[in-house]
Amino acid sequence: MQHHRLFVPGPAGQLEALYREGDPEAPAVVVCHPHPQHGGTMRNKVVYWMARTFEEQGCTVLRFNFRGVEKSDGDWDEGCGEALDAGAVLDWVHDRHAESPLWLAGFSFGCYAGLQAARDDGRVARMFAVAPAVNHWSFDFMRDDSRPLTVVQGADDEIVPCSMVEYWSSTLDHARIHTIRGAGHFFSGHMDAMRQALLADAVSVPEVV
Numbered sequence: 001m002q003h004h005r006l007f008v009p010g011p012a013g014q015l016e017a018l019y020r021e022g023d024p025e026a027p028a029v030v031v032c033h034p035h036p037q038h039g040g041t042m043r044n045k046v047v048y049w050m051a052r053t054f055e056e057q058g059c060t061v062l063r064f065n066f067r068g069v070e071k072s073d074g075d076w077d078e079g080c081g082e083a084l085d086a087g088a089v090l091d092w093v094h095d096r097h098a099e100s101p102l103w104l105a106g107f108s109f110g111c112y113a114g115l116q117a118a119r120d121d122g123r124v125a126r127m128f129a130v131a132p133a134v135n136h137w138s139f140d141f142m143r144d145d146s147r148p149l150t151v152v153q154g155a156d157d158e159i160v161p162c163s164m165v166e167y168w169s170s171t172l173d174h175a176r177i178h179t180i181r182g183a184g185h186f187f188s189g190h191m192d193a194m195r196q197a198l199l200a201d202a203v204s205v206p207e208v209v
Contacts, residue, residue: 008064010088012081013073017064017089018042020055027126028060028097030089032110035133036069036076046107046186046194050130053195054105060097064089066113079113079137086117094123101125105198108160108185112137119145128152128198131160131185134168142172149175152197154183154190176201 004021007014022028031054033047034040041047042063051061066082067074074081086104094102103126106114111132118124119141130152132139142149149172153165162179169177178197183190 007071008062008089008092010067010072010074011084012067012075012077014071015064015067015073015085015089016042016069016071017062018051019062020051020060022055022060023058024097024099026058026060027054027101027103028093029054029062029103029105030086030093030114031061031063032086032104032106032114033063033066033069034108034110036066036082036109040109041065041069044107046130046191047110049191049195050105050107050128050198053198054103057199059103060093060100062089062093079109079116082109082113083116086114087121090117090121090124103128103202105130107131108133109137112139115139115142118147126150126202130194130198131157132165132168133160134164135160139168145172146174148201150198150201151175151177152194153177153179154185154187155179155181156183157185159185 065072104118105128107130111129127149169175180193187194
């Protein structure tokens with residue numbers, strides 16, 4: 001798959017990104033990486049496989065580095081600036097794919113920053129949260145949202161307790177959770193199951209290999 005390395009204008013400077021254009025009629029997806037202060041980048045293994053799963057369905061996909069990560073400008077901003085970064089990337093993707101459904105996906109901290117950006121962006125039609133870090137960040141802002149939300153969680157997650165994610169999901173009428181037995185936070189040995197669950201509510205995927 002051909003990816004283009006580029007820079008997206010952000011509120012704190014340029015944001016490094018990897019972009020692959022898909023089919024015009026397929027969704028355009030922004031994928032957000034885990035916590036920058038704990039080694040999270042757009043090259044994270046879970047983020048890579050999330051992006052590839054969407055790409056294999058013909059989607060346009062852009063994953064990017066939050067401010068201060070690798071070659072992105074700026075500095076860590078406690079989640080606030082990172083949500084603005086995600087919003088800038090959503091703008092960039094929508095400007096180039098206005099006819100495509102706009103989707104937002106995140107992993108761990110990336111769920112918090114990405115869903116914050118999607119909250120006030122009516123262009124985002126569907127959201128995906130993989131191991132959302134509900135034990136570290138408040139996701140109460142999602143309670144009044146009615147758009148489809150797919151949640152994928154490892155039952156044996158050692159960083160984000162599964163019980164907390166299941167409870168949070170149960171408070172959202174629009175959320176559907178897929179719990180993967182035996183999976184930890186990074187889905188080692190369970191990546192295929194994560195990929196299947198990611199698209200279970202959005203499109204028909206007979207098998208992801």
